[in-house]
Amino acid sequence: METSTKTKPTYYEEFRAKGYSRRDFMKFCTLIAAYLGLETTGVAQVTEALMSKPRVPVLWMHFQECTCCSESFIRSSHPMVADIILDKISLDYTETLMAAAGHQAEAAMEKTIEEYAGEYVLCVEGSVPTKDGGVYCCIGGKSALDILQHTAQKAKAIIAWGSCACNGCVQAAKPNPTEATPIHKLVRGVPIIKVPGCPPIGEVMAGVLVHLVTFGRIPELDRIGRPKAFYSKRVHDTCYRRPFYDAGLFVESFDDANAKKGYCLYKVGCKGPTTYNACGVTKWNNSTSFPIQSGHGCFGCSEENFWDNGSFYARIPNFPGFGIESNVDKIGAIIAGASAAGVIAHGVASAVKKGRENKEMMTRGRAAADELKNLNK
Amino acid sequence: MIRRLRRVYVWELPVRICHWLMALSIVALIITGILIGNPLAIQSQAEASQSFWFGSIRFTHFLAAYVLLGVIIVRVYWAFVGNKYASWRALIPRNSRFWRRIGRVLKTDIFLMKGHYECIGHNALAGFSYFILFLLIVLMFITGFGMYADMTTWWLPKSFIWVQDLFGGDFAVREIHHLTMWLFVVFIVVHLYLVLYHDQFEARGETSSMMNGYKFVEVEVFDSPEVKGEEVVEEVVE
Incomplete structure (x- = not known):
C-alpha cells in the first residue's frame, strides 16, 4: 500500500495538490456520503478510501x-x-x-x-x-x-x-x-x-x-x-408540490393564478408520476432548483422513450395511427359511442325482426291465460 | 295450449353477490380512474392542507381495486365448486363444440339471421365474453399493481415490480391501463343491452335472475340436446 501510494498519488493527495484544503475535503466526503444514503460511519469510510486509495x-x-x-x-x-x-x-x-x-x-x-x-x-x-x-x-x-x-x-x-x-x-x-x-x-x-x-x-x-x-x-x-x-423514487413522490396533487389543486394553464400559487403541474403534462430520478431531493445547480420548482413540469428525461411519449405538455400521448390530435381518451370515447350506437341499432333491428315472434309469444300467453281461466271454471 | 315453464335456480347466492360487487367496484374504478387521468378543475379558496379530495379519489380507486380482487378470488374459487352455470366450463372454450355454440349464438342473436340455440344459464358467447372480461381484469391488476408497486411496502402490490420493465416504463403501463378502461365501458354498454335484449325476447326473467337467482325456462328446453349434455351434439341446420 505504502509503495503504491508513493508511485501513484491518492485522491486526497491530488485534491491537496489542486489547492483544496483538508476542510474542503472533509466537507466533500460528508456530502457525498449523505448523497449515497450512507449512515454516519459511512463518512469515515469515504474519507478513508479517498485518503488511501490511488485514483x-x-x-x-x-x-x-x-x-x-x-x-x-x-x-x-x-x-x-x-x-x-x-x-x-x-x-x-x-x-x-x-x-x-x-x-x-x-x-x-x-x-x-x-x-x-x-x-x-x-x-x-x-x-x-x-x-x-x-x-x-x-x-x-x-x-x-x-x-x-x-x-x-x-x-x-x-x-x-x-x-x-x-x-x-x-x-x-x-x-x-x-x-x-x-x-x-x-x-x-x-x-x-x-x-x-x-x-x-x-x-x-x-x-x-x-x-x-x-x-x-x-x-x-x-x-x-x-x-x-x-x-428508486418517482419525482412525483418526492416532489414538494405533491400535497397540491392530493388536495386536487392543479395548474390548468401556465399563465393562470394556480401556476402563480405553485399548484401541481400534473394537468399541464408533468411526467413526474412516471419518472424515476433524484431531482426532487438532490435538485440541480447547488440544490438551487429543479424543473418543477421553476414552474415547468418534469418531462421524464431519465425515462426510456421520453421523446416518443407524446407532448411534454399532455399526460396522454397521441394514439399511434389515428392522426395528430388523437389520444386514448378520444379513441376510447369513439369506441364506447360506437358500441352504444351499435346496440341501439341492434335493438331496433331486433324489434323489427323479432316483432312477429314477440307477438306470437304474447298471443300464446293470452291463449294460455284463457285456457287456465276455463280450467278454473 | 299451456306452455310449461320450469323455475330453475341458475345463479347461486355467491355468484350474485360477486356479480353486484364486481359491478359496483368496476363502475367505481372507471369513474375514479377517469378523474385520476384528468382531474376536475375545482377552484377553492381553501388551503391545500384543508383539502384532500383528489387523495380521496385515489384512495377510493385503490379500495375498489382491492374489493374487485377479493371478488375475483371468490369467483374463481366458485367456478370450481359452484353449479354448472357458474362453472369455468361454461366460460372457457375448450373444444370445437364450444366454438360452434358461440357461432350459433352469433348467428341468432348478434347477426339476427335464421338460427337457433338453447341454453339455460348464459349462452356460450356470453360465457366467453365473461372469460375475456376476466382476462381484462387480470391485465388491469397487473398494470395497476405495477404502477402501485413503487409506493407501497406491502408484498402483494410490491410483487408486481417487474411490470414496469416488461412494458418499458411506467408511462407505457399507464397508457395500457387507461386504454383497457375503455374496453370495460364498452363491455358495460353491450352487457346491459344484451340483458335487456334477452329479457325482452325470451321473457325468462333474465334481469331479475341476477337478483333472486331464478329463471323461468320452457320445459322442452331441458330435453334439447344442446342443454342435456355434452355427449349429445346436434348441429342445428336451418
Missing part, C-alpha cells in the same frame, strides 16, 4: 451525445471529483478535455487498457449507432462500435452516463435513423451502471464514482441497472 483510471468515451453529461458533471456543486477525474492529471482519455491529441491520445488509451486491465472504469457518454456497420459515429478512423467493444473488454465496470448511453435518448427516437443503441445492448460480461437523465444530476454522477472508489464495487442497482440510491 481509479478512467476512460471516458464520447459517442453519439451532446456532452451535456460532462457539462453537468463538471458543474456539480462540489466539483472535487469532477476536478480530479476530468482534470488532465488523472484523465486517461476523454475526447473533450484531454491534453493529448491524435496518435498520442490513442496511445494513452491503449496504455491504460494494457496497464490497468480489469481495473479501469469505462465511462460512456452517448449511444452507439449500429446501422451500416456503425459508420455514423467514427473517431480516429474507428467506429464507435469497434471502440466500445475494444475498451469494454478489459474494463472493471462501465458507467453509462446519461439517457443516450442508457436508452438511446433523442437519437434513438423514432425513426432512429442511425439505429442508435444503448450500451447494455452491446456489451456482455462487464457490470454496467446506468445513470440516465438528460443530463444526469452532477452530484449523482459524482456519487456513483465515489461509491466505486470507496467500496471497490458497483453501487446497489435496481432491476434495470440504475443505482438504487438515486433512482
Whole structure:
C-alpha cells in the first residue's frame, strides 16, 4: 500500500495538490456520503478510501451525445471529483478535455487498457449507432462500435452516463435513423451502471464514482441497472408540490393564478408520476432548483422513450395511427359511442325482426291465460 | 295450449353477490380512474392542507381495486365448486363444440339471421365474453399493481415490480391501463343491452335472475340436446 501510494498519488493527495484544503475535503466526503444514503460511519469510510486509495483510471468515451453529461458533471456543486477525474492529471482519455491529441491520445488509451486491465472504469457518454456497420459515429478512423467493444473488454465496470448511453435518448427516437443503441445492448460480461437523465444530476454522477472508489464495487442497482440510491423514487413522490396533487389543486394553464400559487403541474403534462430520478431531493445547480420548482413540469428525461411519449405538455400521448390530435381518451370515447350506437341499432333491428315472434309469444300467453281461466271454471 | 315453464335456480347466492360487487367496484374504478387521468378543475379558496379530495379519489380507486380482487378470488374459487352455470366450463372454450355454440349464438342473436340455440344459464358467447372480461381484469391488476408497486411496502402490490420493465416504463403501463378502461365501458354498454335484449325476447326473467337467482325456462328446453349434455351434439341446420 505504502509503495503504491508513493508511485501513484491518492485522491486526497491530488485534491491537496489542486489547492483544496483538508476542510474542503472533509466537507466533500460528508456530502457525498449523505448523497449515497450512507449512515454516519459511512463518512469515515469515504474519507478513508479517498485518503488511501490511488485514483481509479478512467476512460471516458464520447459517442453519439451532446456532452451535456460532462457539462453537468463538471458543474456539480462540489466539483472535487469532477476536478480530479476530468482534470488532465488523472484523465486517461476523454475526447473533450484531454491534453493529448491524435496518435498520442490513442496511445494513452491503449496504455491504460494494457496497464490497468480489469481495473479501469469505462465511462460512456452517448449511444452507439449500429446501422451500416456503425459508420455514423467514427473517431480516429474507428467506429464507435469497434471502440466500445475494444475498451469494454478489459474494463472493471462501465458507467453509462446519461439517457443516450442508457436508452438511446433523442437519437434513438423514432425513426432512429442511425439505429442508435444503448450500451447494455452491446456489451456482455462487464457490470454496467446506468445513470440516465438528460443530463444526469452532477452530484449523482459524482456519487456513483465515489461509491466505486470507496467500496471497490458497483453501487446497489435496481432491476434495470440504475443505482438504487438515486433512482428508486418517482419525482412525483418526492416532489414538494405533491400535497397540491392530493388536495386536487392543479395548474390548468401556465399563465393562470394556480401556476402563480405553485399548484401541481400534473394537468399541464408533468411526467413526474412516471419518472424515476433524484431531482426532487438532490435538485440541480447547488440544490438551487429543479424543473418543477421553476414552474415547468418534469418531462421524464431519465425515462426510456421520453421523446416518443407524446407532448411534454399532455399526460396522454397521441394514439399511434389515428392522426395528430388523437389520444386514448378520444379513441376510447369513439369506441364506447360506437358500441352504444351499435346496440341501439341492434335493438331496433331486433324489434323489427323479432316483432312477429314477440307477438306470437304474447298471443300464446293470452291463449294460455284463457285456457287456465276455463280450467278454473 | 299451456306452455310449461320450469323455475330453475341458475345463479347461486355467491355468484350474485360477486356479480353486484364486481359491478359496483368496476363502475367505481372507471369513474375514479377517469378523474385520476384528468382531474376536475375545482377552484377553492381553501388551503391545500384543508383539502384532500383528489387523495380521496385515489384512495377510493385503490379500495375498489382491492374489493374487485377479493371478488375475483371468490369467483374463481366458485367456478370450481359452484353449479354448472357458474362453472369455468361454461366460460372457457375448450373444444370445437364450444366454438360452434358461440357461432350459433352469433348467428341468432348478434347477426339476427335464421338460427337457433338453447341454453339455460348464459349462452356460450356470453360465457366467453365473461372469460375475456376476466382476462381484462387480470391485465388491469397487473398494470395497476405495477404502477402501485413503487409506493407501497406491502408484498402483494410490491410483487408486481417487474411490470414496469416488461412494458418499458411506467408511462407505457399507464397508457395500457387507461386504454383497457375503455374496453370495460364498452363491455358495460353491450352487457346491459344484451340483458335487456334477452329479457325482452325470451321473457325468462333474465334481469331479475341476477337478483333472486331464478329463471323461468320452457320445459322442452331441458330435453334439447344442446342443454342435456355434452355427449349429445346436434348441429342445428336451418
